[in-house]
Structure formats: C-alpha cells, structure tokens
Amino acid sequence: MVKFSRIAILLLIDICIVNFSYIMAYLFRFDFDVNSKVFDAWFYIYAGNIFPITLACIAAFWLLGLYTSMWRYAGTEELTKIVLAAATAQLMVIACVTFLGLYMPKGIYVISFLFMVFLLGAFRMSYRFVRGLRTPGSFNSFVLRIGRKDLIGEHVTKVMVIGAGEAGASMINEIKSHHEYGKKVVVAIDDDPIKKGHRICGVKVAGGKADIRLVARKYGVDEIIIAIPSANKKAIQSIMDECKRTRCKIKILPSLIDLINEKVSISKLRDVDIEDFLGRDPVHVNLREISSYIEGKIVMVTGGGGSIGSELCRQIGRFKPRRIIAVDIYENSVFELTNELKELHPKLELEIVIASIRDKTRMDEVFRKYKPHVIFHAAAHKHVPLMENNPKEAVLNNIMGTKNMLDLAEEHAVERFVMISTDKAVNPTNVMGATKRVGEMMLQEKSSHARTTFAAVRFGNVLGSNGSVIPIFRKQIEKGGPVTVTHPDITRYFMTIPEAVELVIQTGAMAEGGEIFILDMGEPVKILDLAENVIRLSGYVPYVDIDIALTGLRPGEKLYEELLLDEEGIEKTGHNKIYVGHPLPANPVLKEMLQETDGHAVIEEEIKRVSAMTEAEVKKWLQEIVPNYSPQQSSQQ
Numbered sequence: 001m002v003k004f005s006r007i008a009i010l011l012l013i014d015i016c017i018v019n020f021s022y023i024m025a026y027l028f029r030f031d032f033d034v035n036s037k038v039f040d041a042w043f044y045i046y047a048g049n050i051f052p053i054t055l056a057c058i059a060a061f062w063l064l065g066l067y068t069s070m071w072r073y074a075g076t077e078e079l080t081k082i083v084l085a086a087a088t089a090q091l092m093v094i095a096c097v098t099f100l101g102l103y104m105p106k107g108i109y110v111i112s113f114l115f116m117v118f119l120l121g122a123f124r125m126s127y128r129f130v131r132g133l134r135t136p137g138s139f140n141s142f143v144l145r146i147g148r149k150d151l152i153g154e155h156v157t158k159v160m161v162i163g164a165g166e167a168g169a170s171m172i173n174e175i176k177s178h179h180e181y182g183k184k185v186v187v188a189i190d191d192d193p194i195k196k197g198h199r200i201c202g203v204k205v206a207g208g209k210a211d212i213r214l215v216a217r218k219y220g221v222d223e224i225i226i227a228i229p230s231a232n233k234k235a236i237q238s239i240m241d242e243c244k245r246t247r248c249k250i251k252i253l254p255s256l257i258d259l260i261n262e263k264v265s266i267s268k269l270r271d272v273d274i275e276d277f278l279g280r281d282p283v284h285v286n287l288r289e290i291s292s293y294i295e296g297k298i299v300m301v302t303g304g305g306g307s308i309g310s311e312l313c314r315q316i317g318r319f320k321p322r323r324i325i326a327v328d329i330y331e332n333s334v335f336e337l338t339n340e341l342k343e344l345h346p347k348l349e350l351e352i353v354i355a356s357i358r359d360k361t362r363m364d365e366v367f368r369k370y371k372p373h374v375i376f377h378a379a380a381h382k383h384v385p386l387m388e389n390n391p392k393e394a395v396l397n398n399i400m401g402t403k404n405m406l407d408l409a410e411e412h413a414v415e416r417f418v419m420i421s422t423d424k425a426v427n428p429t430n431v432m433g434a435t436k437r438v439g440e441m442m443l444q445e446k447s448s449h450a451r452t453t454f455a456a457v458r459f460g461n462v463l464g465s466n467g468s469v470i471p472i473f474r475k476q477i478e479k480g481g482p483v484t485v486t487h488p489d490i491t492r493y494f495m496t497i498p499e500a501v502e503l504v505i506q507t508g509a510m511a512e513g514g515e516i517f518i519l520d521m522g523e524p525v526k527i528l529d530l531a532e533n534v535i536r537l538s539g540y541v542p543y544v545d546i547d548i549a550l551t552g553l554r555p556g557e558k559l560y561e562e563l564l565l566d567e568e569g570i571e572k573t574g575h576n577k578i579y580v581g582h583p584l585p586a587n588p589v590l591k592e593m594l595q596e597t598d599g600h601a602v603i604e605e606e607i608k609r610v611s612a613m614t615e616a617e618v619k620k621w622l623q624e625i626v627p628n629y630s631p632q633q634s635s636q637q
Contacts, residue, residue, distance in 0.1 A: 011058065011067070014057075014066075017115075017116060017123070018089070018116065019050065020115070021112040021115035021119065022046055022053070022108065024111070025108045025109075026039070026043050026046065029042075029105060029111060030042070045097070046108075049096075049097065053093050053096065056089065056096045057092070057116075059092065060088040060089035060092050061085045061120075064085035064088060065081060066120070079121055082117055082121050082124070085120070086113050086116040089113075089116065090109045155182060156183065156184045157223050158186045159186065159223045160186065160212075160216055160219065160221040160224045161187075162188070162189045162190070162209075162212070162224060162227060162239060162243075163188075163226065163231075164188045164189075164200045165227075167227045167228065167229050167230075169200055170227075171185075171225060171253070172203055176201070185203050186221065187203065187204055187206045187219045187221065188200055188204065189206065189207060189208065189215060190205050190208065191208040191209050192208075196208065209242055210242070212224075212242040212243060212245075212246065213245045216248055217246070222248060222249065223249045223251065224250050224251070225251050225253070226240070226243070226250070226252040227253050228253070229253045247541060289506070289509035289510070290319055290505055291319050291320070292509065293374065293415070293508060293509055294319040295320045296320065296321070297321050297374055297415075298321065298322050298325065298370060298373050299321045299323070299324050299325070299376070300325040300374070300375045301313055301316070301324065301325070301327065301378060302376070302379035302405065303328060303380065303420075304325075304326025304337065304352075304378075305326065305328035305332075305336075305337055306333065308378045308462065308497065309326070309328070309379070310333070310337045310340075311501040312376050312501050312504065313326055313350075315502060316505065317344060318345075324348065325370050326352050326353065327353045327363075327366065327379070328352075328353075328354065329354065331354055334354070338352055351370065353370075357379050357405055358396055358400055358404065363405070367408050367411075371412065372412075373414065374415060374417075374508065375409055375416070375417045375418070376505075377417065378420045379397070379401060379405075380401075380436065380439075381393060381394050383432070384432050384557060385554045385555060387430065387435070388430055388431055388432075388554075391431040392610055392611060392613070392615075394431045394435045395431075395435055396610075398435035398436055398438070398439055399435050399438050399607065402419065402442060402443075403442055403601070405417075406442055406443060406454070409454075414452050415453065416453045416455075416508055417452055417454045418456070418504060418507060418508045419440070419443055419454075419455070419456040420456075421436050421440055422436050422458060422460070423493060425440055425458065427630070428626060429630055430557065431618075431619065431622065431631075433629075434623075434625075434629040434631075437629070438625055438626060440456050440516055444456075444516070445591060453511050454511075454513060454514060455507060455513070455514070456515070457504045457507050457517045458516055458517065458518050458581075459500055459518070460492060460495065461492050461493060462494070462496065469527060470530075470534060473530075473531055473534045474538070477535060481547050481548075482549040483531045483534070483547070483548050483549070484550075484551050485527050485548055486527070486550070486553050486557060487527075487550065489559055490527045491524040491527065491559070493525070494530075495519065503519050503575075503577055506578060516581045517578055520579065532548070587625060587627065589624050589625055593606055606621070619631045
C-alpha cells in the first residue's frame with residue numbers, strides 16, 4: 001500500500017512538472033507576451049491536446065524506470081535516467097503531435113526539456129536531502145544545527161575510511177544512509193596527492209597512509225575501515241602496520257574478486273584477521289592438474305584427524321575421488337571430521353580407519369582392503385619440545401611409521417605418495433626435525449628404484465593448527481595474560497592451513513619421483529610482532545592491557561628456520577609458490593641401514609635397540625644418520 005501511495009504521489013507531481021515545463025517553455029519562447037494573437041494561436045495547440053501530451057510524457061518516464069528507482073540512494077545513474085526520460089518524452093510528444101496533424105515550435109521542445117530535467121532532478125534529489133536532515137552526522141543536519149549542541153551524542157562510532165575511490169565513496173554513502181548503524185565517517189585517507197584536502201561524499205581526505213596515526217588522534221577515530229578491495233596483500237599489510245599503531249578497531253572490505261556482482265555495503269565488512277598481517281596474495285592452484293590424479297581414485301590420508309590431514313580430506317573431497325580413507329590413531333578427531341565431511345560433500349564415500357602407522361601388520365590389512373591409489377602421509381609427532389623429552393617416540397612414529405608407509409606403498413603399487421615434511425628438517429637442531437629429515441632421506445632412497453612416485457613437501461608453521469602459537473596466544477589472552485614469547489628476535493614462516501594444503505595437493509600433480517618440494521612461505525614473521533597483533537585483534541593494547549613475557553628458547557628451538565639445505569639448490573616449478581630441491585644421494589650410514597637381511601631392514605633392528613637407549617644415546621644415534629643434526633645448537637642461539 002505504501003509503495004502504491006508513493007508512486008501515486010510521484011505521478012501527480014510529475015504531471016504538474018510536465019505541464020509547468022510546457023507553460024514556461026511557451027512563456028520564454030514568446031517573451032512572456034501572453035496577450036498577442038501569435039501566443040494564443042500556438043498555445044492553443046498545447047492546451048487543446050494537454051491530455052495526450054501529458055500521457056506521452058508520463059509513459060516515457062515509466063518506460064525509463066523513474067518510478068522504480070530508490071531515490072534515497074539517487075546518484076549519477078538516476079540523473080542520467082532523468083535526462084534520457086525527458087528526451088524520450090519530447091520524442092513521444094513530437095510523434096503524438098505529428099500524428100494529430102499539428103505542429104509546435106522547435107524551441108518549445110528544447111526549453112520544456114531543460115525545465116523537465118531541472119525540475120525532475122531537483123524534486124527527486126530533494127527527497128534525498130530531506131532524508132539527510134534526519135541522518136545524524138550528515139552535512140545537511142550539521143547546517144541546520146549551527147550554533148546548537150551536536151545531537152550525535154557519545155554513542156556514535158567515529159570512522160576513518162581508508163581509500164577515497166569508488167569503494168570508499170560507496171562505504172561513506174552507505175554509512176550516511178543508515179544511521180541505525182551508529183557510525184559517522186569523520187575523515188578519509190588516500191595516498192593519491194591530488195585527493196588530499198578535497199572532499200569525498202562530504203568527507204575530507206586529510207592525508208595519506210603515513211598520516212593515519214596522526215589523523216586518527218586528531219579526529220578522535222574509534223574505527224578504521226579499509227575500503228581498497230583492489231589492493232594486493234602486501235599493500236593491505238603495509239596499511240595495517242600503520243593502523244595497528246592506533247588503538248582503533250580495524251575492519252576491511254573483502255578483495256575485489258569477492259565483491260564481483262555484489263554491492264559494497266557495511267554487511268560485506270569483516271574483522272581484520274591475523275592472516276591479513278602475512279602480506280601474501282592468495283594461493284591459486286591448477287585444478288585441471290589436480291583433478292587428473294585424484295578424480296575417481298582412492299585416496300588415503302594418514303593423520304586424517306589432525307590439522308593438516310583433516311584439511312587434506314576437506315579439499316580432496318572437492319576433486320571427486322572415488323573414496324577417501326582417513327587413517328588416525330585418535331578416534332575423537334576423525335569422528336568430528338566424519339560429520340563435517342558429510343555436510344561438505346554428501347556424496348563422498350568416506351572410510352575412517354583407526355590404526356597406527358607403527359603397526360605394519362595392521363596397515364598392511366588396510367592397504368589390502370582399500371587398495372589406495374594416492375597417499376598423503378601427514379601422520380607424525382610434530383611438537384618440538386615434547387619430542388625433545390620423548391625422542392624414542394619420535395623415532396618410532398616419524399621414522400619407523402614412515403618406513404612402514406613407504407614399504408607398503410611400494411609393495412601395493414600405490415601410484416603417488418606425498419609426505420608432509422617441515423622446515424625443521426633443514427639443518428635440524430631438534431629431535432623432531434632430525435626424524436623428519438630421516439623420513440625425507442628414506443623417501444628419496446626408496447624413490448630411486450620404486451615404481452611409485454614418491455615426493456615430500458617441506459613448509460613451515462601453519463596458522464591455527466593444533467598446538468601452534470595462535471591458539472596458545474588466544475588462550476593466554478583469555479586468561480588475562482601474559483602472552484609468552486621465547487625470544488624477542490625469534491622468527492618463523494607461516495601459512496594458513498587451507499593454502500598450505502592446496503599447495504601440497506598441487507605438488508602431488510607435479511611430482512616425478514624423489515623431489516622435495518618447498519612452498520613459498522613469504523617473509524618470515526617475528527613471533528613478538530605476531531603476539532602484539534593477536535593482542536590488538538582481541539581488542540587489547542599490548543603491554544598495557546595484556547603483558548608479553550620473554551621465557552627464553554626451549555630445548556631444540558632455533559631463532560630462525562630454513563627451508564633448504566645449501567647442497568640441495570633450488571629450482572622454480574610451473575607454480576609460482578612451489579620450488580623444488582635437487583635430490584641428494586642417501587647418507588651411507590642410512591643406506592646401509594636400509595639394506596635387508598633375513599627379510600628385515602637393518603634399520604628396523606636398530607630402532608628396536610632405541611627403546612633400550614638413553615635420550616642422549618638416541619640423539620647420538622640420530623646424528624650418525626643425519627650428520628648436520630646439531631642438538632647442542634639450540635643452547636648457543
């Protein structure tokens with residue numbers, strides 16, 4: 001009912017505008033000489049046909065959509081519609097008058113067109129102006145309140161918009177049009193020097209990126225909105241480095257690709273997450289290559305309930321495998337994964353196997369039953385401090401378990417085998433890294449004579465994985481702090497779990513046998529900076545609300561991680577985020593241990609002896625196999 005009432009009012013007003021425009025056109029055309037016979041003769045043509053002329057104009061307005069536009073959001077597009085509608089109206093009137101065998105002076109059409117454009121536009125834009133009078137913080141309401149107390153009050157959030165482009169303008173207009181959000185844009189920022197000092201949608205552009213902190217303080221900004229969807233990750237990171245020096249809440253528009261075909265609005269804003277501080281553009285994979293080796297295949301994922309393993313299962317499900325076999329020793333994690341995958345991929349055939357990779361007999365049963373074509377080996381003990389205190393367990397799981405998987409993959413003619421490794425395997429200073437390096441060496445040795453395509457993927461820390469620093473920091477913040485960092489200069493490489501897993505799956509398509517792929521992790525991140533950012537994103541001020549305590553390096557911990565051994569070299573692959581290291585000849589000690597006697601490899605007997613060794617003896621044994629393993633190095637750094 002309200003809608004039809006609004007249209008009826010618009011129609012009535014437009015009828016008045018049309019006739020007023022023609023009357024004024026006649027007056028201007030004949031110099032306001034209304035008493036002359038010439039005026040009467042020509043005016044009679046209009047007056048005698050006022051109904052068809054008015055109907056023709058209203059019909060043109062209807063056809064051009066003047067009664068379907070939302071004039072509270074009127075802009076250049078609506079003004080263009082008005083011009084086209086007025087022009088179409090004149091053409092329809094000319095056609096109507098000609099059809100009736102009549103004629104009006106050409107000047108009447110031109111002058112009435114100008115009057116129509118002006119009056120139609122003025123009336124419709126005045127609607128927006130009147131609404132602006134009721135919008136807190138608008139320039140219109142400010143004009144009406146000169147000399148009076150500002151009615152905005154203390155509950156309005158003062159906003160700075162970074163980006164004075166189209167997205168920034170849309171965001172400012174959106175906030176102005178919706179006072180229910182309780183926000184007021186007080187200032188804008190843009191690095192374009194031409195825009196500095198000018199206004200965008202009534203908001204002053206007060207400076208560039210370098211001025212963010214100063215401008216935020218000057219205008220009392222509570223919230224910063226980054227409205228540059230076309231900017232790359234490095235540019236966004238640079239802006240956020242400035243924003244985090246303020247105490248403002250930070251929100252960001254999604255990237256341009258996420259906004260395609262969608263209007264820029266407050267609903268599209270999201271909170272800044274820790275991933276935004278990594279400064280890396282999103283990973284893209286070759287879907288055709290991946291599908292070629294996964295689609296229709298049986299894929300096994302060991303450690304399927306872990307952070308990497310579960311994400312592997314989620315993403316592999318996208319590529320239409322015949323079946324996924326998720327193997328894990330812990331039932332709770334894979335139980336949760338089962339429910340999630342049923343929702344994500346209802347048609348996916350999923351089998352959960354509770355088993356340990358240490359138990360070769362049990363794993364052989366699994367291989368014989370499911371006959372996997374592709375294996376992603378993610379099962380491992382990965383926590384550095386825990387493995388320093390439990391080196392025997394690391395050897396059993398990361399070496400013996402991996403050897404079992406390698407042997408069974410060869411025996412059962414698995415097509416591809418991809419092992420998840422770590423940057424800690426490079427010049428290792430801890431047990432976990434040394435055992436993972438042994439796993440890499442065994443894989444490369446196996447690849448030299450097996451039909452199965454074996455490859456390893458080496459990368460650093462993943463954000464949000466079980467036991468990683470981000471969840472630990474957040475738990476410490478929930479308890480009121482302090483957040484603990486081992487050393488002020490310690491750095492680590494980071495990736496998000498989904499992008500790491502996408503690249504792992506991509507390497508499976510690129511593998512030819514024996515490669516160690518290295519993922520481009522971007523620039524290393526200082527853990528101290530990471531801790532400060534997590535505190536800020538939680539709504540606190542570092543060292544004021546939440547303290548940061550330095551605890552000293554833990555056993556086996558490096559100040560920095562490496563991704564490549566010097567002798568491995570590095571080559572680019574077809575993917576700009578994936579590199580490959582040259583395969584190295586097996587260590588003679590390990591090669592001898594891998595020789596079989598009486599149907600068993602020597603290393604299997606060696607690992608049985610490990611259970612009787614002391615922790616120091618286990619580390620010494622690892623040094624024999626991995627000469628560049630330096631357990632004492634952690635205490636030196």
